[in-house]
Amino acid sequence: MTPRQLKAFTAVAQTLSFARACERLHMSQPALSLAIKSLEESLGGRLLTRTTREVRLTPEGAELLPQALQLLADWENARERLRQRFTLQRGRVTIAAMPSFAANILPGILREYRELHPNLEITVQDVVQEQVLELVDSGRVELGFGFEPEARGKFAFASLFVDRFMAIVAPDSPLTGAGTVSWTQLLSHDFITLQRPSSTRRLLEESLAAKGLELRIAHECHQLVTVAYLVAAGLGVSVVPSLCERQMTAIGIRCLRVQRPSIHKAVGLITRQDRELSTAALSIVSFIRERA
Amino acid sequence: MTPRQLKAFTAVAQTLSFARACERLHMSQPALSLAIKSLEESLGGRLLTRTTREVRLTPEGAELLPQALQLLADWENARERLRQRFTLQRGRVTIAAMPSFAANILPGILREYRELHPNLEITVQDVVQEQVLELVDSGRVELGFGFEPEARGKFAFASLFVDRFMAIVAPDSPLTGAGTVSWTQLLSHDFITLQRPSSTRRLLEESLAAKGLELRIAHECHQLVTVAYLVAAGLGVSVVPSLCERQMTAIGIRCLRVQRPSIHKAVGLITRQDRELSTAALSIVSFIRERA
DNA sequence: CACACTTACGATATTCGTAAGGATT
DNA sequence: AATCCTTACGAATATCGTAAGTGTG
Numbered sequence: 001m002t003p004r005q006l007k008a009f010t011a012v013a014q015t016l017s018f019a020r021a022c023e024r025l026h027m028s029q030p031a032l033s034l035a036i037k038s039l040e041e042s043l044g045g046r047l048l049t050r051t052t053r054e055v056r057l058t059p060e061g062a063e064l065l066p067q068a069l070q071l072l073a074d075w076e077n078a079r080e081r082l083r084q085r086f087t088l089q090r091g092r093v094t095i096a097a098m099p100s101f102a103a104n105i106l107p108g109i110l111r112e113y114r115e116l117h118p119n120l121e122i123t124v125q126d127v128v129q130e131q132v133l134e135l136v137d138s139g140r141v142e143l144g145f146g147f148e149p150e151a152r153g154k155f156a157f158a159s160l161f162v163d164r165f166m167a168i169v170a171p172d173s174p175l176t177g178a179g180t181v182s183w184t185q186l187l188s189h190d191f192i193t194l195q196r197p198s199s200t201r202r203l204l205e206e207s208l209a210a211k212g213l214e215l216r217i218a219h220e221c222h223q224l225v226t227v228a229y230l231v232a233a234g235l236g237v238s239v240v241p242s243l244c245e246r247q248m249t250a251i252g253i254r255c256l257r258v259q260r261p262s263i264h265k266a267v268g269l270i271t272r273q274d275r276e277l278s279t280a281a282l283s284i285v286s287f288i289r290e291r292a
Numbered sequence: 293m294t295p296r297q298l299k300a301f302t303a304v305a306q307t308l309s310f311a312r313a314c315e316r317l318h319m320s321q322p323a324l325s326l327a328i329k330s331l332e333e334s335l336g337g338r339l340l341t342r343t344t345r346e347v348r349l350t351p352e353g354a355e356l357l358p359q360a361l362q363l364l365a366d367w368e369n370a371r372e373r374l375r376q377r378f379t380l381q382r383g384r385v386t387i388a389a390m391p392s393f394a395a396n397i398l399p400g401i402l403r404e405y406r407e408l409h410p411n412l413e414i415t416v417q418d419v420v421q422e423q424v425l426e427l428v429d430s431g432r433v434e435l436g437f438g439f440e441p442e443a444r445g446k447f448a449f450a451s452l453f454v455d456r457f458m459a460i461v462a463p464d465s466p467l468t469g470a471g472t473v474s475w476t477q478l479l480s481h482d483f484i485t486l487q488r489p490s491s492t493r494r495l496l497e498e499s500l501a502a503k504g505l506e507l508r509i510a511h512e513c514h515q516l517v518t519v520a521y522l523v524a525a526g527l528g529v530s531v532v533p534s535l536c537e538r539q540m541t542a543i544g545i546r547c548l549r550v551q552r553p554s555i556h557k558a559v560g561l562i563t564r565q566d567r568e569l570s571t572a573a574l575s576i577v578s579f580i581r582e583r584a
Numbered sequence: 585c586a587c588a589c590t591t592a593c594g595a596t597a598t599t600c601g602t603a604a605g606g607a608t609t
Numbered sequence: 610a611a612t613c614c615t616t617a618c619g620a621a622t623a624t625c626g627t628a629a630g631t632g633t634g
Contacts, residue, residue, distance in 0.1 A: 001367070001370075001371045002294070002295065003294065003295070042371075043371065043374050043375055043378060044375050044378035044379055045374075045377070045378030045571050049568055056566075056568060057568070058568045058570070058571075059434075059568055059569070059570035059571075059573075060374060060377050060378065060570060060571060063374070063377070064370070064374055067370045068370070070366075071363075071366055071367055071370060074362075074363055074366065075293070075363060078293075078356070078359045078360070078363060079293045079334075079335065082335050082337075082352060082355070082356055083335055083336050085337070085352050085355070086335060086336035086337030086352065087336055142351075274348075276341055276348060276349070276350045276351060277351070278350070278351035278352060279337050279350075279351075279352060281351075
């Protein structure tokens with residue numbers, strides 16, 4: 001019992017005529033006749049009674065007809081759904097991105113990408129770096145964006161750019177003059193950071209420890225925005241990924257380059273090493289890489 | 293997307309190996325490889341990723357697998373159900389028969405037939421002749437058994453035997469002597485009949501009217517059994533189809549041949565002219581005809 | 585004889601298995 | 610070198626369309 005035979009049967013059963021069914025199927029009468037015959041033989045009995053003037057359904061044929069229509073419809077639906085996935089007319093991509101990336105890079109990308117494939121459903125979770133890794137690892141999201149993870153082997157990482165951390169100070173700070181600032185200058189001020197665990201915080205501490213510098217922390221916040229407003233209010237200084245530069249300057253904060261050591265870290269796409277990406281996810285990834 | 297391709301895909305997806313799938317499918321590796329390839333081409337993307345050491349499902353392949361299994365199972369189920377119908381391992385035949393036939397002829401037939409095809413579901417409604425015709429006409433039953441209907445064209449009738457009506461009298465009646473009785477003898481006694489409408493009653497009246505004889509009715513009953521017991525009690529005589537002979541003699545009633553005119557009527561299978569019979573119904577019909 | 589389905593038959597398209605190729609461990 | 614999937618190619622199978630056949634109104 002092949003789809004071809006079933007299509008032939010439904011066409012004859014619905015038109016009650018081999019001749020009319022032929023037209024619908026774009027087939028010759030003999031081919032149709034043989035298709036029905038072979039179907040009947042494979043099932044072990046007659047589905048249609050053919051008198052020379054009339055074609056009728058047998059009771060078995062009448063039982064088969066709705067089932068055949070259902071089977072063919074299911075078949076076609078499954079096929080069509082998958083085709084749409086591959087042609088990006090349908091699909092779903094789940095993304096986790098660290099907040100700075102989600103806020104400063106993703107919106108522009110997604111707006112442009114959406115115009116290309118408006119029917120793709122894209123969900124973004126902005127969560128901290130650690131959760132990005134967790135979501136990617138558990139398979140709950142397909143794509144992650146964040147700093148390069150340390151645990152290689154588990155994750156595949158494709159760098160998009162290297163983020164060089166920058167100092168942020170109040171607009172009226174005496175440090176603003178040069179546009180560049182050294183760590184010794186910076187650390188002489190009250191320091192505002194994110195709370196642990198935070199990848200930015202950790203990176204900062206590790207880099208300073210390596211140079212024998214010590215961090216004197218005046219305030220700890222959960223969110224970068226809070227840090228920013230504390231800095232803007234003149235309560236201290238901080239160091240943030242340059243990803244946030246636009247955000248910071250919008251608030252009125254001054255961003256300065258820090259040197260000796262300059263802290264930098266690759267930012268990019270994080271996926272599971274042993275997991276395939278869907279066509280839709282691949283399409284977004286290649287779009288992002290082209291754009292960069 | 294053919295069932296062949298889908299079977300190939302599910303086999304590979306489940307074994308995660310072309311080589312093992314080959315064995316399961318009794319196919320060569322190249323044939324399997326091409327089948328998967330052609331499926332992927334028809335869908336427009338990859339379903340499986342093949343590294344030389346490992347076969348994995350793409351997200352799209354993972355989506356297809358359960359659907360493919362469902363489609364194949366539905367397909368096979370539909371096919372198998374219909375096969376069972378044709379091979380009489382499954383099916384349902386609905387029968388309507390007039391009471392005398394249902395009680396005296398059908399039980400033996402059905403008992404024997406049931407041994408041949410124990411899985412066929414056979415339902416019998418014992419209703420009066422008029423309802424037999426109605427049930428067959430409306431398509432609510434497939435087979436009817438009763439007297440030959442007058443409305444030809446609507447019904448097809450296949451005679452099984454001709455029923456010759458017989459007189460029934462009390463065991464101690466003076467009429468019992470000869471084994472034969474004439475209408476004039478019979479009509480001199482009180483007469484017990486079924487109520488109108490009844491095909492037996494109508495047939496009786498029509499036949500007598502044609503010969504200029506008149507019926508003098510003492511009692512009217514709804515059921516033949518009641519007629520029988522009234523006759524047995526000596527309250528009168530009656531005329532019934534010889535189909536009931538066994539039933540009557542079991543009660544103790546004497547059955548006599550009536551002559552001049554002898555009333556007879558064909559009894560047989562009634563079906564709708566323009567309706568096909570199911571394989572199961574045809575099988576019962578041919579069984580009955582062989583047995584007769 | 586005209587209409588509608590079936591059978592016959594040669595041509596075409598799929599599908600198959602064997603053999604060779606390529607890549608990875 | 611061994612394993613596993615893919616490509617190449619000739620053979621077998623299935624399917625198609627044209628032409629002839631059959632049966633009914």
